[in-house]
Amino acid sequence: MAKKPEFFEDQKAQSRVKSTIVVKYFKAWAKIMAGQVQGAKDPRLAYIDLFCGPGKYEDGAVSTPLLIVEHVIGTPELRDKVIAVFNDADKERTAELDQNVKALPGIETLTHQPMIRTGEVDDVLVQEFASINMVPAFSFIDPFGYKGVTLELVEALMKGWGSDMVLFFPFDRINAALTNPKVTKHVDGLFGKERADRLRELTSGMHPENREALIIEEFAEALRERGYTYIIPYVFEYEQRDRTSHYLIFVTKHPLGYNIMKSIMYKASEDKNQGIARFGYVRSQADKTPLLSLLNRPLDDLCDELLECFAGRTLTMEAIHREHQKALGINPFIEKNYKDALNMLDAANKIVTNKPNRRKGTFADDIVVTFPRKEKK
Known part of the structure; x- marks a missing residue:
């Protein structure tokens, strides 16, 4: 054998x-x-x-x-x-x-x-x-x-x-x-x-x-x-x-x-x-x-990109995740990364949510997020 x-x-x-x-x-x-x-x-x-x-x-x-x-x-x-x-x-x-x-x-x-x-x-x-x-x-x-x-x-x-x-x-x-x-x-x-x-x-x-x-x-x-x-x-x-x-x-x-x-x-x-x-x-x-x-992009980059991509819009976390994934194609981000990024933006007062008093560190799929409009140069 x-x-x-x-x-x-x-x-x-x-x-x-x-x-x-x-x-x-x-x-x-x-x-x-x-x-x-x-x-x-x-x-x-x-x-x-x-x-x-x-x-x-x-x-x-x-x-x-x-x-x-x-x-x-x-x-x-x-x-x-x-x-x-x-x-x-x-x-x-x-x-x-x-x-x-x-x-x-x-x-x-x-x-x-x-x-x-x-x-x-x-x-x-x-x-x-x-x-x-x-x-x-x-x-x-x-x-x-x-x-x-x-x-x-x-x-x-x-x-x-x-x-x-x-x-x-x-x-x-x-x-x-x-x-x-x-x-x-x-x-x-x-x-x-x-x-x-x-x-x-x-x-x-x-x-x-x-x-x-x-x-x-x-x-x-x-x-x-x-x-x-x-x-x-x-x-x-x-x-x-x-x-x-x-x-x-x-x-x-x-x-x-x-x-x-x-x-x-x-x-x-x-x-x-x-x-x-x-x-x-x-x-x-x-x-x-x-x-x-695209597979080497830290969370800071995702935060900046969300502000750019969704400027002036209001939509749920679930819709943000789905739409951004479709636009990016190949990328390393999972759903948890989006929730972490949105929590970071919220803590920095860069977005507004319909549930500001939620438990710290959480971000449910149905939370509605409003992004600021782009500043005019």
Whole structure:
């Protein structure tokens, strides 16, 4: 029997964080989508993991595939709707996952038993997904490298309505691969050939921090060009080195999913500046990387922006949050940040509310806020 990769020997802290983010989002996504497809001609939902592993680490820790299936088993409204599709290139890992799945209590209650296949993620598999009518799907693409991960794969899995994705982006390995002629095909598939060629030229001799910012920015832009408006990159650094290892990149077409994932990533973020989470790349320069620079904006900036955006208007906190999020697109702010900013503005007498005597530190969704008009210059 082939030796398992070291990755499966014991679960590292970063793997726990990654799994927590994916599972929490699946739970929220599945609850919403189950209501959306209730009564539909085809009420199925899909969870897709194309680099699944065996489901457990050697230390006994349960990984994402089993946590997902356990949740489906334990949620009556999902048992007849969710199809879990697992794939791995290693037959020993898929055989072990099959055993682990079958051993789950209540597995027999599922209408759709998990589908477990063994094979490479290649052009044939991409075409297979591209050729079928996809039900709403949440996909977790977590390879050990980047082979098989292409823009075409993202498009094939995201083409259906209600479909979202979390994608593992091994920055350190991709950074090294840009100038390696042996893996040109894989890098071209990840960015698109024209963009990859431009990256190779632009990053030559570039400072490492700027190089990182540009690579992530270009990948995010490649996704946005395909209509995936809402993207969040969540950075992981090496445990023993102050250097980026990889990113989790969340991709969705809907602002609701975007806001849900931001809240999940916010709670999973250790580094916060004035309550604004560092779940994305924060050292980028605004003129070179406008998408990612929006992920490094402290609360003071939000206060100033609200005064500018809503000058002379009166509206509720809920409407402020909803309207501003829609206008900003990619950004790091969650609902709590808006309430904190409005409390700061209120304390500084820069806004007027209809409940000035509320409990300190609170700001309910229905509180009405009046912003001052812009001063004439």
